Amino acid sequence: MRTELAFDPACLIGAMHPETRARLVALSQSLSLRAGETSNAMEAGQSVFFVVAGEVRVSSLLEGRIAFQDLAAGDEFGLLYALGGHDAPSASLLALSDAEILVSPACTALDCIGASAGAAMALARMFARSLESRLSGLDPLRLVYRDLLRAAKPSGDNGWTIDPIPRHRELAQRAGVAEEEAASAIANLVRLGVARRRYPALDIADRETLRRLSI
Numbered sequence: 001m002r003t004e005l006a007f008d009p010a011c012l013i014g015a016m017h018p019e020t021r022a023r024l025v026a027l028s029q030s031l032s033l034r035a036g037e038t039s040n041a042m043e044a045g046q047s048v049f050f051v052v053a054g055e056v057r058v059s060s061l062l063e064g065r066i067a068f069q070d071l072a073a074g075d076e077f078g079l080l081y082a083l084g085g086h087d088a089p090s091a092s093l094l095a096l097s098d099a100e101i102l103v104s105p106a107c108t109a110l111d112c113i114g115a116s117a118g119a120a121m122a123l124a125r126m127f128a129r130s131l132e133s134r135l136s137g138l139d140p141l142r143l144v145y146r147d148l149l150r151a152a153k154p155s156g157d158n159g160w161t162i163d164p165i166p167r168h169r170e171l172a173q174r175a176g177v178a179e180e181e182a183a184s185a186i187a188n189l190v191r192l193g194v195a196r197r198r199y200p201a202l203d204i205a206d207r208e209t210l211r212r213l214s215i
Helices: 018-026 079-083 106-114 117-136 140-151 168-175 179-192 207-214
Strands: 029-033 038-042 047-053 055-062 065-072 091-095 099-105 153-155 159-162 195-198 201-204
Touching: 018 099, 018 106, 029 038, 047 106, 055 099, 065 140, 079 106, 099 106, 106 117, 140 168, 140 179, 140 207, 168 179, 179 195, 179 207
Parallel strands: none
Antiparallel strands: 029 099, 038 091, 047 099, 055 065, 055 091, 153 159, 159 201, 195 201
16 A cells, blocks of 8 residues: 555655665554544554545543544644654544555654755645744634534534534634634634534534634
């Protein structure tokens, strides 16, 4: 299966020199997940995983609470810990679509990145985007969108829903915003056609737009 993996040239692994990339793939574990399938392949330790194709939701225990993160093709998990010399936390994966994952030893991933100028530049761009996202993360609407994105569950054929939709007060508390801002975020999604009210649920009509709004 490894020979069939196709990497986006703009992503970290795709930017590696072909020989370096082949070495990384050879020393890594390939993992295929169907939409809705889960995996606990990411155990605590010095490892990194790269999303080659599809989307996955990562849940991990951080400071006594469960943290969720949605990753798309080209994203990774665990690299920041590896750069700091720390073990990444255990993580469970939920495939939001059919997905291909590459689980790599952290030391191997760092060696391969360091051996390729293209990958090093891709890493710098990746962290620059991450910093920009963190700086913009104080936008209250964006915080609500992120919470809704995490709460949405697959429904029917290619559909997503939040059932039941939390009350504005509960949603505001979860996202850390004012109740009025939570209500405004919902109203904005409905106005844009991204979501539809279906009491007691909120159907997500355009999950990709919701994902972009949450970034």
